[in-house]
Amino acid sequence: MCGIVGYVGHRQALEVVLGGLHRLEYRGYDSAGVALLGGGGAQRVARKAGRIANLEAVLDADGRATFGGTVGIGHTRWATHGPPADRNSHPHVDESGQVAVVHNGIIENFAELRGELEAAGVELTSDTDSETVAHLVARAYASGETAGDLDASVREVCRRLRGAFTLVITHSDVPDRIVAARRSSPLVVGVGDGEHFVASDVAAFIEHTRRAVELGQDQVVVITRDGYEVTDFTGEPASARPFTVDWDLSAAEKGGHDYFMLKEIEEQPDALANTLRGHFAAGRITLDEQRITEQDLRDIDKVFVVACGSAYHSGLVAKYAIEHWCRLPVEVELASEFRYRDPVLDRDTLVVAVSQSGETADTLEAVRHARGQKARVLAVCNTNGAQIPRESDAVLYTHAGPEIGVASTKAFLAQIAANYLVGLALAQERGTKYPDEVAREFAELANTPSAVQKALTTTDQVRDLARRIADAKAVLFLGRHVGYPVALEGALKLKELAYMHAEGFAAGELKHGPIALIEDGLPVVIVMPSPKGRAMLHSKLVSNISEIQARGARTIVIAEEGDDVVRPYADELIEVPAVTTLLQPLVSTVPLQVLAAEIARSRGYDIDKPRNLAKSVTVE
Ligand code: M6R
Numbered sequence: 127m128c129g130i131v132g133y134v135g136h137r138q139a140l141e142v143v144l145g146g147l148h149r150l151e152y153r154g155y156d157s158a159g160v161a162l163l164g165g166g167g168a169q170r171v172a173r174k175a176g177r178i179a180n181l182e183a184v185l186d187a188d189g190r191a192t193f194g195g196t197v198g199i200g201h202t203r204w205a206t207h208g209p210p211a212d213r214n215s216h217p218h219v220d221e222s223g224q225v226a227v228v229h230n231g232i233i234e235n236f237a238e239l240r241g242e243l244e245a246a247g248v249e250l251t252s253d254t255d256s257e258t259v260a261h262l263v264a265r266a267y268a269s270g271e272t273a274g275d276l277d278a279s280v281r282e283v284c285r286r287l288r289g290a291f292t293l294v295i296t297h298s299d300v301p302d303r304i305v306a307a308r309r310s311s312p313l314v315v316g317v318g319d320g321e322h323f324v325a326s327d328v329a330a331f332i333e334h335t336r337r338a339v340e341l342g343q344d345q346v347v348v349i350t351r352d353g354y355e356v357t358d359f360t361g362e363p364a365s366a367r368p369f370t371v372d373w374d375l376s377a378a379e380k381g382g383h384d385y386f387m388l389k390e391i392e393e394q395p396d397a398l399a400n401t402l403r404g405h406f407a408a409g410r411i412t413l414d415e416q417r418i419t420e421q422d423l424r425d426i427d428k429v430f431v432v433a434c435g436s437a438y439h440s441g442l443v444a445k446y447a448i449e450h451w452c453r454l455p456v457e458v459e460l461a462s463e464f465r466y467r468d469p470v471l472d473r474d475t476l477v478v479a480v481s482q483s484g485e486t487a488d489t490l491e492a493v494r495h496a497r498g499q500k501a502r503v504l505a506v507c508n509t510n511g512a513q514i515p516r517e518s519d520a521v522l523y524t525h526a527g528p529e530i531g532v533a534s535t536k537a538f539l540a541q542i543a544a545n546y547l548v549g550l551a552l553a554q555e556r557g558t559k560y561p562d563e564v565a566r567e568f569a570e571l572a573n574t575p576s577a578v579q580k581a582l583t584t585t586d587q588v589r590d591l592a593r594r595i596a597d598a599k600a601v602l603f604l605g606r607h608v609g610y611p612v613a614l615e616g617a618l619k620l621k622e623l624a625y626m627h628a629e630g631f632a633a634g635e636l637k638h639g640p641i642a643l644i645e646d647g648l649p650v651v652i653v654m655p656s657p658k659g660r661a662m663l664h665s666k667l668v669s670n671i672s673e674i675q676a677r678g679a680r681t682i683v684i685a686e687e688g689d690d691v692v693r694p695y696a697d698e699l700i701e702v703p704a705v706t707t708l709l710q711p712l713v714s715t716v717p718l719q720v721l722a723a724e725i726a727r728s729r730g731y732d733i734d735k736p737r738n739l740a741k742s743v744t745v746e
Pocket of ligand 1: 435533622742
């Protein structure tokens, strides 16, 4: 949460920083701000509550030319300490205005630090934890062993901070450098010719360079025009991982769509194909990073999937496959609950941590807890080198490409596919599936990009439907077996995008309570299983539909094409291609994504940036 960017080079920093902020706005949009160091060393700060557009209006009113200079930092905020207000917007400055700080994360001991500063007579002007850093750095720079040395001052302050943070800091005394630090929050360096960048995400500088360096835990980097230098918090030289970004600017742009989410929905066939590519060779499933021995994999006697939101739903889907293929018990846990209930973990437990961003705080803490209990952790992640894969024993990357829309779409489908690869890898290692069975399952998976492409042909029909039900008070979603997590996912999409009451239920539970919610005209979306693959479940669901129809529900049925049995029960029938049962979530989720996006659009909402949300949830 919060996007931060810094630039030192030969261009006008304001435009570079604003460009970076626009690409990071998915990380938070409660406020935005910049600090620019002019040639003479004067520091100018502008910040404003609300979207970046509000900040730009301030810059225009003041005259952008007055924010000249080739060194600058910027921030886009997701509020934690203090409401979205101008005074709480970053950058924060010290009393002299010489030090400017942008921060992502939470400084847990900020109350203590704030008390210390107030006792020393410092007047703090915001409610944030971040402002304390500006004052602490200013004081470290002003006197003592670190006097006059910004790099050492930042390191000293970092050693005092508890919690998770990325900090980017400037001082007008040294107008040719930016000092940045990280602990548990992301920070990458962009390496250009005669220019360097720091940012929360490579998207911020991808239009200028694809050469990047990923900082490690508890590291400080100093960037200047000519280079970068990495140390640990004590000042010892430290190594950081250089890499080349394998996507380009076009992947981080809307490509003619009104919203990123609409583009990302359409990219799903590619996201699946890219995720599967290269993971089945010479008759075997392979992961990306494997630091668990084959024997240890064979000894696994229990699996937990831990994740949040959509990633959690992908785990619910995975449970059906892993239990079926591997004959192992699988528990799927909300990462935010996992470590608070003393789960039974040991070295024979495999914990699969699923996260698009790889930086979700709840999931990261679940990973740490699991490893602390000696469990093996396998990460499924869409972000190369993020903290969760770094701290895991094995990694399988989804290759969905950058997902900018806050609502997860292509990453969710890629997670389902990757979780299946994990299941097949386990089955292969444990011998619960013969090699030809593994090959057959993989071949089915490899066909899903074209099935998803076909599912996308329902888009016009679903948009039309969405516009017709956009005024509904609520929408219910029903499913059974793997259709149940799809129902949960459909409801989550509608809640987060359209701000409507939406609930997903296991259809069999309806008669145990939720059927009381049914009233005349209430839209109910039903995710049908295949009439061939799951005949018994299919007929039970048909009965469930007729029960709610009898009570006035407006039934919207997602069914396999050619399912004539359900047709008479559907007020609206959306047909998706036939695939094997376990793969159905990949096709039946697609219309639900379109439905939520279009209802939200009809209601006038920004579907890429739903209220109160941010893409990466780096606070617990
Ligand atoms: O980056 P992660 O996959 O760990 O994120 C998990 C959830 O925050 C995320 O899936 C969230 O629920 C989405 N906004 C749902 O669309």
